[in-house]
Amino acid sequence: MLSRQPLILAAALALAAPVLALAQGGTVADLIRAEPRFSTLATAIDAAGLGAALSGPAAVTVLAPTNEAFAALPGGALDDLLKPENLEQLAAVLKHHVIAGRQDAEALKKRRDVTPLSGKPLAIELKRGKLEIGGARIAGRERNAPNGVVHALEAVLLP
Numbered sequence: 001m002l003s004r005q006p007l008i009l010a011a012a013l014a015l016a017a018p019v020l021a022l023a024q025g026g027t028v029a030d031l032i033r034a035e036p037r038f039s040t041l042a043t044a045i046d047a048a049g050l051g052a053a054l055s056g057p058a059a060v061t062v063l064a065p066t067n068e069a070f071a072a073l074p075g076g077a078l079d080d081l082l083k084p085e086n087l088e089q090l091a092a093v094l095k096h097h098v099i100a101g102r103q104d105a106e107a108l109k110k111r112r113d114v115t116p117l118s119g120k121p122l123a124i125e126l127k128r129g130k131l132e133i134g135g136a137r138i139a140g141r142e143r144n145a146p147n148g149v150v151h152a153l154e155a156v157l158l159p
Helices: 005-023 028-034 036-048 067-071 077-081 084-095 105-109
Strands: 060-065 098-100 122-127 130-133 143-145 148-153
Touching (some): 028 036, 036 067, 036 077, 036 084
Parallel strands (some): 060 148
Antiparallel strands (some): 060 098, 122 130
């Protein structure tokens, strides 16, 4: 019979990755890269060359679509955005998910809207106790890094 120890160790390390990234002084970009549910977002950030912007000292809030959110895009949309000739469009989509400054859930609940780096305001609503931004629900608890905060989003916001 195979030992379960390697599997348990692998699971523990996967769960600890976001905590380890922060313990090592990680940034918002590091946190996104460390969480498996944001692997598609991490790929898109790297493809668009936005990793440095999310690793700098300026505080940012990232509305981070999960892998499931990207999978819900129409067929081929993500692949098209990741093509070298469409990286400007990809950057525009990603900037629609980044807000200058630190906005935790409590701060967002007090606002009616927020303007991401794309410049196009997003409405904020509280529906049945759940926060929605631009019509997309925030999923789970926020993650904090020294340079900002990450909110998991159940949909990709298109500018």
